[in-house]
Amino acid sequence: MNIQSFVEKRKEMGLSQKALSKGICTQATLSKFENNGKIPSMKILIQLCNRLDLALDDIIGIDNNGKKKQIQAMNKAEFNLIIEEYDNSWEILKEIDLDSLSDDLKATMQYYYLKGYLNVLDDGDLLEAVFDFNRILSDLDAKGETIFTFLAFVGMGMVYAQQGDDAKSEYYFSKVFNDIYGMEIDDVTKIWRYINIIFYCSLYYSNRKEFETANTLLRYGVKICQDNHVTYYIARIYEQLAINKCEVDGQSDDVLDLLNKAQVFSEFNHNENELIKIRKLIKDCK
Structure with a gap:
């Protein structure tokens, strides 16, 4: 039972015990799990893990294969993106074996979204960023069914804004702005990504x-x-x-x-x- 990784993820998310347990269990139940290893019901544990975007496997140790380690590493890179630790995020992405993620659509989109944003935010290759975002928009999520499409729209908008192309940047940001208040948020990772979208949209309009x-x-x-x-x-x-x-x-x-x-x-x-x-x-x- 890897309780420490559970606690570290909660703190990394900036969640108190009270905030994490709200609507799922009592704070006392969560405290007993974190401090004494007293396992709540499996239903409660699954809900807590889902709120932290943790797989149950990560906690109870059913499986710790290479792909899961790479996804955990990308989650760390995504967190570093928020606090502007770009060098560390680049180091993580350079170690990712993209071929090993080929059967995991969500993980593959996460990789391309992160690499695209790093290229835009850390003075990287903007042409490479366009390629990364287009992988999501034209291939991996061609129907626009996930939040990664909106992240890619924002990324494309930032690329063209940096290039001074007002028409193209406005095109992409407007596609996001029209739906920004109706996006579904059902886990903590989506909240991060949702706020990411809101923040960079606001930055774009601030600069204008x-x-x-x-x-x-x-x-x-x-x-x-x-x-x-x-x-x-x-x-x-x-x-x-x-x-x-x-x-x-x-x-x-x-x-x-x-x-x-x-x-x-x-x-x-x-x-x-x-x-x-x-x-x-x-x-x-x-």
Whole structure:
């Protein structure tokens, strides 16, 4: 029984025992499992694992084959994407054997989405990113039935935005924007990806100085984070709200208040990359 990996995943997700157990079991039941190894009913354990996007195999040790290790590694790379640890994500992806994932459609799409985003966000090869996103859009999820299609739309939009092609970037972001409020969220991993979509859409409209649209998305992102007890993205959201506020109204106490909120969440999550940026913004604002 690998309880430690369960606990580490809960903490990595930024979930308290109370948040994880809500609607599934009592906090006391979860505490007994984590601290004393007392196994709840199999039904409860399955629900808890699903909320953490963990396979039951990962906890009770039925199977620990190479593919599962690679998927766990990609989950770590995806988390690093949120906290902007791009070098570590690249190192992980370079070790992934894509052929071994060929029978797992979800894992294959996760690989291409991650590689595409890294190329866009870390000054990589934009042509390679287009290829990665097109693998999802034209082949792996041609009917647009998963969240990976929306992630790929955002990725394509970011590519064309970097190239200064307003028509093409707007084309892709508008395809996401039309459906952004109706996307289904049924596990923690989807929440991360959903907030990812909201954040980068808001960043796009912020850069276009369409602040009303951008701020509406950012405030919606805050609500999703709060409703689902997910804290890792919220610092970046508050930071962008502060930047937008400063762009419109100039430096003010409201801007400083938003930056202070961003700093609190960055410190809580030990996100050093974000803290460096926020502390500089706070210094400039005073």
